[in-house]
Amino acid sequence: MKARVYVSFKPTVLDPQGVAVRSALHSLGFDQVDDVRQGKFFEILLAGGLSAAEARRQIEAMAQDVLANPVIEDYQFELIE
Amino acid sequence: MKARVYVSFKPTVLDPQGVAVRSALHSLGFDQVDDVRQGKFFEILLAGGLSAAEARRQIEAMAQDVLANPVIEDYQFELIE
Numbered sequence: 001m002k003a004r005v006y007v008s009f010k011p012t013v014l015d016p017q018g019v020a021v022r023s024a025l026h027s028l029g030f031d032q033v034d035d036v037r038q039g040k041f042f043e044i045l046l047a048g049g050l051s052a053a054e055a056r057r058q059i060e061a062m063a064q065d066v067l068a069n070p071v072i073e074d075y076q077f078e079l080i081e
Numbered sequence: 082m083k084a085r086v087y088v089s090f091k092p093t094v095l096d097p098q099g100v101a102v103r104s105a106l107h108s109l110g111f112d113q114v115d116d117v118r119q120g121k122f123f124e125i126l127l128a129g130g131l132s133a134a135e136a137r138r139q140i141e142a143m144a145q146d147v148l149a150n151p152v153i154e155d156y157q158f159e160l161i162e
Contacts, residue, residue, distance in 0.1 A: 006122065021123060021148070030143055035126040041087065042102060045116040062111055067102070 001046045003059045005077040007068045008039030042067055055079060082127045084140045086158040088149045089120030123148055136160060 009015045015037050022036040044062070046055055059077050068075040090096045096118050103117040125143070127136055140158050149156040 008122075008124070018123075025143060025147060028147060030139060030147075032128045032131060032139060033125060033143075034128050037124045038121060039124065040119060040121050041089075042099075043089070043118040043120065044114060047113045047115050050113060058111060058113060062106060062114075066106060066109060066111075 001048070001050055001052070001055050002080040003044045003046065003055065003077055004080060005042045005044065005059060005063045005067050005075055006039060007041065007063070007073050007075045008037060010072055010074050013072045052079060082129070082131055082133070082136050083161040084125045084127065084136065084158055085161060086123045086125065086140060086144045086148050086156055087120060088122070088144070088154050088156045089118060091153055091155050094153045133160060 017038040018036040021038060022033055025033045025036070044059065046058070050058070056079065059079070063075045063077055064070060098119040099117040102119060103114055106114045106117070125140065127139070131139070137160065140160070144156045144158055145151060
């Protein structure tokens with residue numbers, strides 16, 4: 001079973017990478033870009049034999065405890081297959 | 082209009098961050114994790130008034146020229162709204 005966890009800064013937290021990317025895009029002529037936010041994602045392959053509910057529980061725990069910093073970051077996840 | 086661009090290493094390229102995350106998860110007791118690959122994503126807000134086709138063309142150009150390094154990275158994108 002495979003899962004994807006998406007982690008990004010909370011909307012109220014400044015995202016300097018996103019600001020830098022927007023500025024780079026503008027300087028290359030992509031003037032239509034109003035805003036850029038950057039995040040990261042993790043593609044996690046879980047061992048076979050887990051139920052979807054158990055996989056969901058484990059992925060939630062990993063996201064909360066390891067992959068994201070809940071003070072400044074939000075996360076979302078999806079089970080893919 | 083909003084788009085999301087996902088960038089990750091090609092499957093044949095070593096992903097040291099993913100390896101480190103897998104190892105951290107194992108050491109915390111998440112033994113079911115077989116593999117982790119890490120990537121990044123960009124949430125791009127485009128100015129209103131662009132057609133979907135034009136937005137798609139611009140996002141493709143940004144991904145190809147700026148956001149990803151096509152030698153070692155793959156990208157995917159989706160228009161969200």
